[in-house]
Structure formats: C-alpha cells, structure tokens
Amino acid sequence: MNSTIRLEPSGKEVDCRSGDTVLAALERSGFVMPNNCRAGACGECKTLVTDGDIDQGIVLDMALSPDERDEGYGLMCMAKPVSSVVSIEFGTDDAKPRLFPPKDRVSFAVTDILPRTPKIVEVRLRPLGENLRYWPGQYVMLGDERAGAPPRSYSIANAPRPDGELHLLIARVEDGATSGWVHDTLEVGDRVTVAGPYGTFVGDAATDTPVLCLASGSGLAPIMALTDAALRRGFPHPVTIVFSARGVEDEVDEGMFAFWTLKHRKFNSVITYTGDDAPAGAKHRGRIPVVLPGLFTDLSNHTIFIAGSPEFVDACRASVAELGADPDHVHVEGYYPQAPAESPPAHRLTG
Ligand SMILES: Cc1cc2nc3c(=O)[nH]c(=O)nc-3n(C[C@H](O)[C@H](O)[C@H](O)COP(=O)(O)OP(=O)(O)OC[C@H]3O[C@@H](n4cnc5c(N)ncnc54)[C@H](O)[C@@H]3O)c2cc1C
Ligand code: FES
The missing domain is CATH 3.10.20.30 (Beta-grasp domain)
Incomplete structure (x- = not known):
C-alpha cells in the first residue's frame, strides 16, 4: 500500500x-x-x-x-x-531542517593530528561522552583559554558518524593564537572542550537542483561534510566541487575526490591552480572567477555553496551572480577572523 x-x-x-x-x-x-x-x-x-x-x-x-x-x-x-x-x-514552518541547540562544553579526546598540507592539519576528535549532534556544514568552537588560545570557529569536515568522531581542517595563520596552539602545542591524547554546533551553512532539505561547491584552503571543510552527507544518502543531482589551490602542495582531499569520482557517477571535482607550483598538464589554472565561466555557462538552476576566506567568498559570489545564480540559492561561509559564534535562530532549533 x-x-x-x-x-x-x-x-x-x-x-x-x-x-x-x-x-x-x-x-x-x-x-x-x-x-x-x-x-x-x-x-x-x-x-x-x-x-x-x-x-x-x-x-x-x-x-x-x-x-x-x-x-x-x-x-x-x-x-x-x-x-x-x-x-x-519534522522541520520548521517551511520544512527546513531543525538545528540542534548548541552546547557550551563537550569533551573530546584528540585521536589524531594529521598534516594535510604544509599549512593545514586535520585534527580528529572522539567524544568522551555523548556524540555532539550537528548538521553537515556546521562548525564548533575550539580553544584553550589557559593555554592562550581563545575559542575559534572550526567547521566540521565530516558528516555525522556513529562513533561521533569530528574531523577539523585547521590552517596555520601567521601569529594566530589558536591555530598556532593547534599546530604547535595540541597533541594526540589531549582532552579538549568544544562548544557547538553553530551556524546555518547546512544543506536545504528540499534541494532539487544540481549543486556546485566552491572552496579554497580549509574552506574545504564544510564542503566535504555537505558532500559526504549528500552522496551517502544518494542525492540524485550532479554535485561538483571546484577547489582553488596555489599548487600541488595545497591539495587537501584529492583522495576523497578520487573515491567519490569512482563511486558516484554524479560527482565531479575540479582543481584550479593559482600559483607557479601547478602540476604539469594541469587542466585548470587561475582563480575560480576566471575558470568558472569555462566550466558553467548558466548557474540559474544550481544550488551553490561557497566557503573560505571572506575575500574568496566575495569574489566567488560575484562570479556566480554573473553566471545567473539565484541569490536565494547561494549559501556562503566566510572565515572571518575572530567572528563570534553564530547560534542558529530559535525557530530552527529542535525541542
Ligand atoms: C564560521 C567560521 C568557520 C571557520 N572554519 C574554519 C576552519 O574550518 N578551518 C580554519 O582553519 N579556520 C576556520 N575559521 C577561521 C578560524 O575561526 C580562526 O579565525 C583562525 O583559525 C585564526 O584564528 P587564530 O586565533 O589562529 O588567529 P588570531 O590570533 O585571531 O589572528 C592573528 C592575526 O591573523 C589575522 N588573521 C586571522 N585569521 C586570518 C586568516 N584566515 N587569514 C589571514 N589572516 C588572518 C588576524 O586579523 C590577526 O591579525 C572559521 C571562521 C569562521 C567564522
Ligand atoms: S535508529 Fe539509527 S538511524 Fe534510526
């Protein structure tokens, strides 16, 4: 029936x-x-x-x-x-997903710190208590005031897993208090406290269009979580990630890109190189606004996610607008320095 x-x-x-x-x-x-x-x-x-x-x-x-x-x-x-x-x-008045109320202090153990590029480490955290519930695309605050590392926002780079593990991609910022602490002081086996989840850079429940994701540097983190979740649940439309790297050294997740390309017919990734250290025969060179018109002629029917530095986000937003993107379907996450945590609006919280 x-x-x-x-x-x-x-x-x-x-x-x-x-x-x-x-x-x-x-x-x-x-x-x-x-x-x-x-x-x-x-x-x-x-x-x-x-x-x-x-x-x-x-x-x-x-x-x-x-x-x-x-x-x-x-x-x-x-x-x-x-x-x-x-x-x-289920959901809010307009059927958008309800978000989980952020928690102030959730304890995790650091289970791995993996160098992913010369500037970015991947920090893996396992919950010591209950799993932190979040939507792909959201972020947590991580830091240690006593160690001189004020809490900063870091996007979760993986979709929720049964074991509750969180993966963060953290770029070293010159003279950065918290990113410096992560790179120089934090060790496997440490206990850390995070707050979250925060933010509304989440997939729209009713997305029924192809998806284009634009990222550079650690901006790839929330894009990886969103893509991971969408592909795992069999999202039926094409998903394309365009990643901007200065050179081969900046490539963060080419292994996952390769896996998704082999496993999911609808997934496609493009890396564009902006510096001199591009691999020989690189298909795409130049910043995303330069290469995008060669990849897409019309983005009016796409849902678009952009994450990275504020300058990167602004440049990409202008570029997708020129290709006809509907501003209501363009979602952005700008990594503003020292931005206060953005709690989701009350009407979108569960309970
Ligand atoms: C919603 C959100 C999500 C974020 N997700 C991530 C993430 O997944 N991975 C990640 O690595 N970062 C992410 N960030 C940025 C992160 O929160 C910190 O701002 C960053 O790690 C720098 O903090 P810090 O304490 O090391 O530097 P600070 O001590 O705050 O800053 C040191 C100096 O560097 C400047 N500065 C700060 N950030 C930058 C920058 N990005 N580029 C150039 N100069 C800078 C500051 O103005 C200051 O002069 C995110 C930010 C936001 C708002
Ligand atoms: S009980 Fe685990 S997904 Fe339903």
Whole structure:
C-alpha cells in the first residue's frame, strides 16, 4: 500500500512507496533527516508520530525506550506506514531542517593530528561522552583559554558518524593564537572542550537542483561534510566541487575526490591552480572567477555553496551572480577572523 507522509508543522506531503521506510521516503523526496545506523540502533532518527499508524519493526530499547513508544515516538529508519496517511513532526514552518541547540562544553579526546598540507592539519576528535549532534556544514568552537588560545570557529569536515568522531581542517595563520596552539602545542591524547554546533551553512532539505561547491584552503571543510552527507544518502543531482589551490602542495582531499569520482557517477571535482607550483598538464589554472565561466555557462538552476576566506567568498559570489545564480540559492561561509559564534535562530532549533 502506498502512503502519504505529512510533515508537521509545514503540512508538506511526501509519497511513501509500499515497503519503504519513512526515512527512505523522505530522502527520496529530498528531505534530510538525521540518521546514523539506519538499523534501529542509535536513536538518531527518533521522531514524534502525530497521526496515523506505523509498523515500527525491530529496534533496540536503547534507541527507543518503551516510554518513548508510548509517547508516540518512532525510529523512522525502520518505521513503515501502515495507514494511508502518517503525520510526523519534522522541520520548521517551511520544512527546513531543525538545528540542534548548541552546547557550551563537550569533551573530546584528540585521536589524531594529521598534516594535510604544509599549512593545514586535520585534527580528529572522539567524544568522551555523548556524540555532539550537528548538521553537515556546521562548525564548533575550539580553544584553550589557559593555554592562550581563545575559542575559534572550526567547521566540521565530516558528516555525522556513529562513533561521533569530528574531523577539523585547521590552517596555520601567521601569529594566530589558536591555530598556532593547534599546530604547535595540541597533541594526540589531549582532552579538549568544544562548544557547538553553530551556524546555518547546512544543506536545504528540499534541494532539487544540481549543486556546485566552491572552496579554497580549509574552506574545504564544510564542503566535504555537505558532500559526504549528500552522496551517502544518494542525492540524485550532479554535485561538483571546484577547489582553488596555489599548487600541488595545497591539495587537501584529492583522495576523497578520487573515491567519490569512482563511486558516484554524479560527482565531479575540479582543481584550479593559482600559483607557479601547478602540476604539469594541469587542466585548470587561475582563480575560480576566471575558470568558472569555462566550466558553467548558466548557474540559474544550481544550488551553490561557497566557503573560505571572506575575500574568496566575495569574489566567488560575484562570479556566480554573473553566471545567473539565484541569490536565494547561494549559501556562503566566510572565515572571518575572530567572528563570534553564530547560534542558529530559535525557530530552527529542535525541542
Ligand atoms: C564560521 C567560521 C568557520 C571557520 N572554519 C574554519 C576552519 O574550518 N578551518 C580554519 O582553519 N579556520 C576556520 N575559521 C577561521 C578560524 O575561526 C580562526 O579565525 C583562525 O583559525 C585564526 O584564528 P587564530 O586565533 O589562529 O588567529 P588570531 O590570533 O585571531 O589572528 C592573528 C592575526 O591573523 C589575522 N588573521 C586571522 N585569521 C586570518 C586568516 N584566515 N587569514 C589571514 N589572516 C588572518 C588576524 O586579523 C590577526 O591579525 C572559521 C571562521 C569562521 C567564522
Ligand atoms: S538511524 Fe539509527 S535508529 Fe534510526
């Protein structure tokens, strides 16, 4: 039996094919729901069912307690509608994803510090308590006041994982207090406290267009998280990353680019080199605004994500506007020095 899933409070409706879970039906229609295990074990997709009936399937009590079941909650990765209409609490008035309220102090262990370029290290953090819940594209504040490193914003470079690990790409800034501390003092095995998640640079749940991502340097971090999440959930439209590097030394994630290219027909990556140290035979040279018109003639039907230094973001925004991009579909994350953390607006927070 095919069913309709109604999203409250927006009233939007999604078709659910016979045999599909609610999560699968939402994803097929372009809506993003948090999920980690897709097997009824983690509780990440817990949602209130406000009307209609579901077959919950077999799930762990740990993920959905008997009390929560009585209150009407279900795990959407396993739940299948058994009535013609099932209403669930999902998203805001305009069906945008609800964001998780930021927490002040969450403890992590540093499990790895990997040099990724001469200027950028990847810091891997594992939660010592509960996982930090976030949407791909958001960032955390990391620092250690006692060590003279004031909390600074760092975008999470991976989509949420069952083990809660966070990957940060942190560039050394000359005379930078916190980036210097990360590069020179922080060690594997240290305990750190982060705050977050912050920001609204997240994928729009209903994106139904090709996606173009533009990044340079550690601006690649939120782009990697967004792309990782989109490809994992089978986003049906083309996803292109254009990354600007001075030379081969600046290439950060070419391994993941290669993997995604082999695994996902719709993924494409382009590296453009702006300095003298470009590899022989480099296909693209010059800044993104210079190469973009050669790659795309019309961006009016694209959703665009841009991340990096404020100057990079401004230049790319102007360039995509010239190619017809709709400003409502251009999302930017400028790495402003010492910018205060941006808490998501209250109407977009869960709970
Ligand atoms: C939303 C957001 C997300 C961010 N995500 C990341 C990320 O994922 N990875 C990352 O590496 N950084 C990121 N940043 C930048 C980061 O928060 C810090 O600003 C950066 O690490 C510098 O901090 P610092 O304490 O080392 O330098 P500070 O001690 O604050 O600054 C030292 C000097 O360098 C100047 N300066 C600061 N930043 C820069 C810069 N980028 N380029 C040139 N000069 C600078 C300052 O004006 C000052 O004169 C992000 C910023 C924002 C707002
Ligand atoms: S995604 Fe883990 S319980 Fe649904």
